[in-house]
Amino acid sequence: MRAVTAKNTPTEIEFTAEELDQLVDQESLAALGIKGSEFKRRLMAGELPNDNPRVREIIALIKLAA
């Protein structure tokens, strides 16, 4: 993969709740192969692996939307 540099990347990016939902979907598919809605169901049921850093990242995104 080509190295990407990003000096011009903005410092802050704002998301709506819907946009965060899309990102949670995208990250859940990449990390666990499941949709965001299933990720949230497993989160509520305590069924997610608690030692997976990708899971922690997605939970953080869900917190941003709260």
Next chain:
Amino acid sequence: MPRNVHPLTVVQLYTDYLNGLVNGLFSDSRLVSLKGPAPSLRVIACFQDGAFKSIEFGPAAHLFFHQLVEVIERPGGQQVQVQSYTYIFGLSPDREDQSAWLFRYEYERAGNPDKPHAHLHVNGTHGTGQFDYDKLHFPTGRISVEQVFAHVVLEHDVPMRVSKAEAVDRLRESHAGFYERRTDLRLDPPLFP
């Protein structure tokens, strides 16, 4: 699509400070803060083109940086409080690849009874085959990202924009600031386990 916003917030100052370290020492990789409807929470990470990436150290090493921070109102003004961090050092040319990791530092302020608040995972197996180090939580104190950067500088021979000695001096000074700013040493109960 997400919008770019530019208020001069304490989170922005904090993110800019971290970018100053990264861009001064290593590469043009850029940390940003992600903001949602939750008013006081932000995620700080490399996020480009709709995907999480890592801080680049030359062509074949990188650090995945992820912090969940909260803006806290204090008598002296607003302060950034780190709620959790994950720092994953990887050996791969692919900045999105988290599989080729060597070590992983993690911290959760809220804690978990099953593991230390701050701990280290290592991607390896004991010679007897009895232990997968990636499953173990080696307790650490809460560390600064400057300490991780210094480890990378001193032991992984990554390309840098300044001399090794200058990099370590800058990181030492910045690390001292980390200790000055920390509030958990004064305000929170001691962390255990």
